[in-house]
Amino acid sequence: MLQVWAPRGIGEISAGDDLARIVGDAIAASDEGLAAGDVIVVTSKVVSKAEGRIVAADDREDAITAETVRVVASRTSPTGHTTRIVENRLGIVQAAAGVDASNTPEGTVLLLPEDPDASARALASALRDRFGVEVGVLLSDTLGRAWRDGQVDQAIGAAGVRVFEDLRGSVDQQGRELSVTLPCVADELCSAADLVKGKASGLPVAIVRGRADLVGPLDLPGARRIPRTGPADMFRKGYDEAFADGWAARDARR
Template sequence: MTPLAVWALPGIGEIRPGDDLESVIADAAGATLQDGDILVVTSKIVSKAEGRVVHADDREDAITAETVRVVASRTTPSGFVTRIVENRLGIVQAAAGVDASNTPDGTVLLLPEDPDATARALAAGLRARLGVRVGVLISDTMGRAWRDGQTDAAIGAGGVRVFEDLRGTADAEGRPLAVTLPCVADELCAATDLVKGKAARLPVAVVRGRADLVGDLDLPGARTIVRPIADDMFRLGADEAYAEGFAAGAACAGR
């Protein structure tokens, strides 16, 4: 098995609205990239380059505007409200991905407008500019149901297979695998977060050793990672599900 190498690209400064990310990343990478490398780009610098910046005072309104469906809402004893929502990209996460970390004072960032399209454009541009067949993932930080803490996951993909379909193959003991579908895009994004960090100002990392995942630019994007609501057994928080069921029961009783 090919060894896996992961490292952050130095030399990427503060990104501002209108900056050309393709040029910034190409200049930072220089001649270091090889065919089959995968670049993982933190969504914050994509949002900054796209000008997805709003005043911090408008954060709650921004969350509401980015929200398609409220999954759960909780108020802490201190009065702070946490909203878990489905945003316009179909992603379920806290605050619709509206983020105040690593942003200029007094501002917050919305998620990129179309992370898959941006990832494909970056991959196409870097391939043409540097002459190497690379893939691009765009990552964002989110929590996980049933587990504390956060990890980075893929919200955009260009020229990278987001799943490794092992269904129909056998495990080490020869037993057939029926449902095994690793989300390798999320795994790669989580791995690069170990070298990018949250305070090191290293927003782009390179993964080498999984060239088998790099392919055509029209491969399905990260949008396909989101589970369709019809298949989501946990589409509501416990309190919200109880309230919905109670209301439905009361409506039936009143007929």
């Protein structure tokens, strides 16, 4: 059985705060505590705040540009607002390179953590030391999805958690071999956690219990391996951008 809950008592996080201590105190004060095999899902925003990843709001567009490796698509609405879907330096494709203007101090925006996997490892290590049990940590962020409206929380950092459940080579109930089945369980856990965290509830951390089979050593591969980049990325550009490139290539051959 899967259980998911959000510990209370985590207030506003500021640059330099000891996030591991704050999260640990909230968990220790909860009725559920922490058990071996639990996965702690932490909203990346509070990690960014603790790490001081804050810039002035009037520099948001410059910050997006600085965090961008490649523009996937750019659209300007009738009101003049431009949305950029980009690949950021972490390999994640998302709107505005993850530069966030919600739930931040007035006049500021937040960048994603510098190294989400390293941040997750530091948290996991500190919580393992404090509670004496093997737990995993995931850092989550809200991402849109191609071909589907709405957003879901997905993993951008991981430590001590198997981010994929590799079912390739096993068989289904009819005995047919599964050749491509590779659920991204890290994303699934982050989405489940967001059902109790929410976006405006002041609950930035959730505990997921019931998948201890996914928890292991801190040196397991992190979430950096989840994004598809390079030759494996079959959808590198938006429709309009790909269409324009096609016409340009045709004209260049003439």
